Amino acid sequence: xxxxxxxxxxxxxxxxxxxxxxxxxxxxxxxxxxxxxxxxxxxxxxxxxxxxxxxxxxxxxxxxxxxxxxxxxxxxxxxxxxxxxxxxxxxxxxxxxxxxxxxxxxxxxxxxxxxxxxxxxxxxxxxxxxxxxxxxxxxxxxxxxxxxxxxxxxxxxxxxxxxxxxxxxxxxxxxxxxxxxxxxxxxxxxxxxxxxxxxxxxxxxxxxxxxxxxxxxxxxxxxxxxxxxxxxxxxxxxxxxxxxxxxxxxxxxxxxxxx
Amino acid sequence: xxxxxxxxxxxxxxxxxxxxxxxxxxxxxxxxxxxxxxxxxxxxxxxxxxxxxxxxxxxxxxxxxxxxxxxxxxxxxxxxxxxxxxxxxxxxxxxxxxxxxxxxxxxxxxxxxxxxxxxxxxxxxxxxxxxxxxxxxxxxxxxxxxxxxxxxxxxxxxxxxxxxxxxxxxxxxxxxxxxxxxxxxxxxxxxxxxxxxxxxxxxxxxxxxxxxxxxxxxxxxxxxxxxxxxxxxxxxxxxxxxxxxxxxxxxxxxxxxxxxxxxxxxxxxxxxxxxxxxxxxxxxxxxxxxxxxxxxxxxxxxxxxxxxxxxxxxxxxxxxxxxxxxxxxxxxxxxxxxxxxxxxxxxxxxxxxxxxxxxxxxxxxxxxxxxxxxxxxxxxxxxxxxxxxxxxxxxxxxxxxxxxxxxxxxxxxxxxxxxxxxxxxxxxxxxxxxxxxxxxxxxxxxxxxxxx
Numbered sequence: 001x002x003x004x005x006x007x008x009x010x011x012x013x014x015x016x017x018x019x020x021x022x023x024x025x026x027x028x029x030x031x032x033x034x035x036x037x038x039x040x041x042x043x044x045x046x047x048x049x050x051x052x053x054x055x056x057x058x059x060x061x062x063x064x065x066x067x068x069x070x071x072x073x074x075x076x077x078x079x080x081x082x083x084x085x086x087x088x089x090x091x092x093x094x095x096x097x098x099x100x101x102x103x104x105x106x107x108x109x110x111x112x113x114x115x116x117x118x119x120x121x122x123x124x125x126x127x128x129x130x131x132x133x134x135x136x137x138x139x140x141x142x143x144x145x146x147x148x149x150x151x152x153x154x155x156x157x158x159x160x161x162x163x164x165x166x167x168x169x170x171x172x173x174x175x176x177x178x179x180x181x182x183x184x185x186x187x188x189x190x191x192x193x194x195x196x197x198x199x200x201x202x203x204x205x206x207x208x209x210x211x212x213x214x215x216x217x218x219x220x221x222x223x224x225x226x227x228x229x230x231x232x233x234x235x236x237x238x239x240x241x242x243x244x245x246x247x248x249x250x251x252x253x254x255x256x257x258x259x
Numbered sequence: 260x261x262x263x264x265x266x267x268x269x270x271x272x273x274x275x276x277x278x279x280x281x282x283x284x285x286x287x288x289x290x291x292x293x294x295x296x297x298x299x300x301x302x303x304x305x306x307x308x309x310x311x312x313x314x315x316x317x318x319x320x321x322x323x324x325x326x327x328x329x330x331x332x333x334x335x336x337x338x339x340x341x342x343x344x345x346x347x348x349x350x351x352x353x354x355x356x357x358x359x360x361x362x363x364x365x366x367x368x369x370x371x372x373x374x375x376x377x378x379x380x381x382x383x384x385x386x387x388x389x390x391x392x393x394x395x396x397x398x399x400x401x402x403x404x405x406x407x408x409x410x411x412x413x414x415x416x417x418x419x420x421x422x423x424x425x426x427x428x429x430x431x432x433x434x435x436x437x438x439x440x441x442x443x444x445x446x447x448x449x450x451x452x453x454x455x456x457x458x459x460x461x462x463x464x465x466x467x468x469x470x471x472x473x474x475x476x477x478x479x480x481x482x483x484x485x486x487x488x489x490x491x492x493x494x495x496x497x498x499x500x501x502x503x504x505x506x507x508x509x510x511x512x513x514x515x516x517x518x519x520x521x522x523x524x525x526x527x528x529x530x531x532x533x534x535x536x537x538x539x540x541x542x543x544x545x546x547x548x549x550x551x552x553x554x555x556x557x558x559x560x561x562x563x564x565x566x567x568x569x570x571x572x573x574x575x576x577x578x579x580x581x582x583x584x585x586x587x588x589x590x591x592x593x594x595x596x597x598x599x600x601x602x603x604x605x606x607x608x609x610x611x612x613x614x615x616x617x618x619x620x621x622x623x624x625x626x627x628x629x630x631x632x633x634x635x636x637x638x639x640x641x642x643x644x645x646x647x648x649x650x651x652x653x654x655x656x657x658x659x660x661x662x663x664x665x666x667x668x669x670x671x672x673x674x675x676x677x678x679x680x681x682x683x684x685x686x687x688x689x690x691x692x693x694x695x696x697x698x699x700x701x702x703x704x705x706x707x708x709x710x711x
Contacts, residue, residue, distance in 0.1 A: 201570045
């Protein structure tokens with residue numbers, strides 16, 4: 001009960017702090033152009049601001065290319081564009097790099113009301129195969145992990161990192177340092193898995209050992225240990241179920257999952 | 260290390276089965292043969308007739324499964340089946356070919372039936388209840404007056420459950436005459452995926468009454484039950500933080516607090532004989548190692564200290580001292596034994612193949628376990644080992660994977676999981692490998708634990 005009340009209070013305080021911050025920013029007078037335009041219409045019934053134009057050029061891009069938003073607004077006290085662009089001048093342009101098809105909405109406000117206008121940038125996949133090591137800068141954590149971090153495989157009843165897995169883990173470590181730099185609040189789970197042959201109980205221990213050995217290898221290469229969690233699924237979550245070495249070798253793995 | 264010959268083990272099981280109580284009865288049987296029993300189908304009067312098929316099936320199976328009787332061949336039974344002792348009429352001169360006379364004891368004791376005992380009676384409806392009138396006769400006796408071993412009335416509800424109940428009770432009384440503990444009333448807990456995820460289920464020992472026990476909608480596995488049958492421990496993946504130990508009361512069904520030490524894995528818990536402590540495997544050190552704690556997880560003690568994988572600790576239920584466990588300390592997984600303080604570690608299996616799932620018999624003398632000896636990895640067969648001499652016997656031979664044996668409270672039966680029929684199911688058998696019965700069929704079912 002007490003902790004609930006305390007956290008509610010803390011939340012309220014935090015919110016009011018941010019609210020104050022916002023008001024302050026909005027309160028900063030817009031660039032000179034706007035007041036000049038507002039001045040003549042300043043009397044009596046205030047008209048809503050007018051969006052003269054809001055366009056995007058080109059309206060279809062390949063992922064990674066830029067599109068330019070252009071706009072002009074009259075009679076507004078404040079003008080903003082969503083998708084993280086924030087408050088903007090009454091007339092201007094801005095380059096955007098959406099990774100997927102995105103709609104941008106411009107909002108112009110004064111005492112008389114609000115006018116909005118929306119444009120959409122269609123994003124297509126790049127024609128050429130993008131090199132995997134250079135993800136689009138706007139990828140999210142999960143996308144980057146699945147794109148850049150590869151599973152490693154183990155020998156039967158073994159948890160030491162194989163020669164070929166060392167190379168993979170070294171690449172994984174480099175990529176993880178970049179990814180964690182970009183996403184300071186995310187963690188990665190390393191799942192240890194086994195093939196179907198050992199007993200389920202022993203394999204729980206073996207999968208745990210595989211995940212831990214993988215984590216130890218990555219931390220030795222400088223990946224922060226507190227960003228890595230381990231979990232063993234033993235032989236409970238196989239990626240394939242045939243009784244053949246082809247399938248068994250795929251199941252003896254450390255698998256990386258974004259949290 | 261020699262192998263135990265099968266007859267020796269059976270004799271061992273038989274001598275354990277026939278306690279002092281039944282010794283005089285057994286003593287009368289020539290040449291140490293099993294006594295033969297005939298159990299003709301009982302009839303049901305009134306509404307009891309609707310459930311008499313279930314009754315007959317349950318009674319016959321309870322007696323047959325006990326493994327102490329030779330079942331007299333049903334096709335040889337005489338046509339005139341007695342329903343009450345009064346139905347027997349002693350003929351002036353016994354003529355086996357006279358088919359018009361009333362039933363007589365010799366109809367059952369003489370060839371071709373050649374039985375020693377006859378269970379007979381009938382079920383009826385009385386005050387909307389099921390009533391069973393059950394008799395056991397020693398048909399080798401010359402007179403009805405001296406033949407009766409049991410004559411008793413049993414009551415149950417007028418439905419399938421009631422039919423099973425009275426059948427189990429009658430079977431229990433018959434087996435008691437021979438010093439054999441009936442399995443009726445014993446339960447088997449197991450893991451089933453039939454609800455969509457692996458959960459703990461429970462059934463009667465004969466496979467009837469299958470019910471879901473846990474409802475976590477997650478991965479729940481590796482159950483164990485306290486020796487007094489009041490608590491269930493299992494390994495749970497709820498919470499997403501890796502396998503941890505969860506304990507439930509079997510009396511209330513509720514979860515009981517258990518402190519899991521900080522580790523990526525806490526698993527394969529089992530109870531000490533007095534139920535006051537729990538031993539389990541934890542990766543707190545970086546490797547799955549064995550620990551002992553109080554029943555609530557407190558007062559933690561580390562039992563093993565190696566850089567290898569060690570799981571499935573099981574304490575001797577009789578002495579409370581020796582621990583059987585599975586370890587990879589010498590290479591491939593094998594079964595080891597140590598004292599409760601971690602001293603005197605000995606490998607029990609030969610080092611061949613891979614070994615797992617050690618299970619003490621209730622007497623604390625033998626262990627049942629799974630071994631791939633003689634086969635490639637993953638081809639588990641069931642073995643029983645005399646822990647003192649390390650002599651062993653193989654019970655299954657290459658019929659799929661046979662794993663996770665658990666002993667019945669009578670110390671003479673074993674329940675296992677096997678995929679011999681295609682999918683993994685629960686099977687029960689006599690400890691000599693005979694009387695194999697499939698108990699489950701829906702979904703995948705594994706890791707059975709037989710309890711009182």
